[in-house]
Amino acid sequence: MIEVEICCNSLASARAAASGGARRIELCRDLQCGGLTPDDETIARCVNDLGLRTHVLVRPRPGDFCYSDAEIIEIEETLMRCRTLGAAAVVVGFLTSEGTVDEELTRHIVRLAAPMEVTFHRAFDEARQAPLEALAAVIRAGCHRLLTSGQAPTAPEGAAVIRQLVQAAADHPLPTAPFKILAGSGITPLNVRQLIAATGVIEVHGSCKTTLPDGTTQTDAEQVKLLIQNTLI
Numbered sequence: 255m256i257e258v259e260i261c262c263n264s265l266a267s268a269r270a271a272a273s274g275g276a277r278r279i280e281l282c283r284d285l286q287c288g289g290l291t292p293d294d295e296t297i298a299r300c301v302n303d304l305g306l307r308t309h310v311l312v313r314p315r316p317g318d319f320c321y322s323d324a325e326i327i328e329i330e331e332t333l334m335r336c337r338t339l340g341a342a343a344v345v346v347g348f349l350t351s352e353g354t355v356d357e358e359l360t361r362h363i364v365r366l367a368a369p370m371e372v373t374f375h376r377a378f379d380e381a382r383q384a385p386l387e388a389l390a391a392v393i394r395a396g397c398h399r400l401l402t403s404g405q406a407p408t409a410p411e412g413a414a415v416i417r418q419l420v421q422a423a424a425d426h427p428l429p430t431a432p433f434k435i436l437a438g439s440g441i442t443p444l445n446v447r448q449l450i451a452a453t454g455v456i457e458v459h460g461s462c463k464t465t466l467p468d469g470t471t472q473t474d475a476e477q478v479k480l481l482i483q484n485t486l487i
Contacts, residue, residue: 255456255486256450256455256456256457256458256485256486257278257456257457257458258276258277258278258457258458258460258481258482258485259276259278259279259280259309259436259438259457259458259459259460260274260276260278260279260280260459260460260461260462260473260478260481261279261280261282261285261289261438261459261460261461261463261473262279262280262281262282262300262473263282263283263284263285263289263463263471263472263473264283264296264472265296265299265300266472266473267463267472267473268281268296268299268300268304268306268473269304270472270473270474270475270478271306271462271473271475271478272304272305272306273475273478274462274473274474274475274476274477274478274479274481274482275478275479275482276306276478276482277306277307278306278307278308278309278342279300279306279307279308279309280309280310280311280345280373280401280459281296281297281300281308281309281310281311282310282311282313282345283296284316285461285463285471287316288313288316289311289313290311290313290314290315290316291310291311291312291313291314291332292310292311294335294339297310297335297336297339297340297341298339298340301339301340301341302340307342307343308340308341308342308343309341309342309343309344309345309371309373310336310341310343310344310345311344311345311375312329312332312333312336312344312345312346313346313347313375314328314329314332318349319347319348319349319377319380320348320349320350320351320356321348321359326359329346329363330363330366333363333366333367333370334366336367336370337367337369337370341370342370342371343370343371343372343373343398344363344367344370344371344372344373345372345373345375345401346360346363346372346373346374346375347374347375347376347377347378348360348363348377349377349380349381352382353380353381353382353383354381354382354383354388354391355374355377355378355381355383355388355391355392355395357391357392357394357395360372360374360391360392360395360396360397361394361395361396364395364396364397365396371398371399372396372397372398373397373398373399373400373401373436374392374395374397374399374400374401375401376401376402376403376438376439378392378400378401378402378405379402379403379404379405379406379412379439381405385404385405385415385418385419386418386419386422389419389422389423389426390422390426393423393426393433397433398433398434399433399434399435399436399457400419400423400433400434400435400436401436401438401459402416402419402435402436402437402438403416403437403438403439403440404416404419404437407439407440408439408440408441409437409438409439409440409441409449409453409458410440410441410445410448410449411440412439413449413452413453414452416435416437416453416455417452417453417454419435420435420453420454420455421454423435434456434457435453435455435457436455436457436458436459437449437453437455437457437458437459438458438459438460439459441458441459441460441481442460442462442477442481443462443477443480443481443483443484444484446458446460446481446484446485447484447485450485458481458485460478460481461473462474462477462478462481463477464477
């Protein structure tokens, strides 16, 4: 069975995702800059009021993924709040000044976040290293999954690389549960079935968003419903 994760930028989006049948969300805010950490109240309400498996994006600012010591302290404090609030997972991404996966920092964050799961996000797609080499670093650091478009603008465009990542993750010796590749970016109800067939992923990530009259975006329940239906293959 395919696991569907819906990217939600607000409590209203999370409600729409739940209405459409979603059980798991990635919760963030300010998607226009790639997403930032949501506030504590929104996390708590998604967990407690909506009963959603909530994966919280932990990203303190827009821009690159090479953080200062002060920003790392902020990230650590956010992790502890997420755990207290009942988040199932956190979503993070760290690169070195050379643009490679920061394996040491990622390992530290994975240990600090436990027992929450850790997803390494699309910072991976900006890494200046071969995708299989970057994947190996993410796995060695102890992450549970990788959110990726296959280092392309969208997952359908990066399908060939995503398939390589799926195969490499399956072949990699793991000390714990199987590592998962979560395909994301540009996934819609119309292309999700083809993407799954082309890549072999068992998890997909979509925003299913619509633009409101005021110009803001929000998750659309009908699109969520269709996306989930079209993964049932």
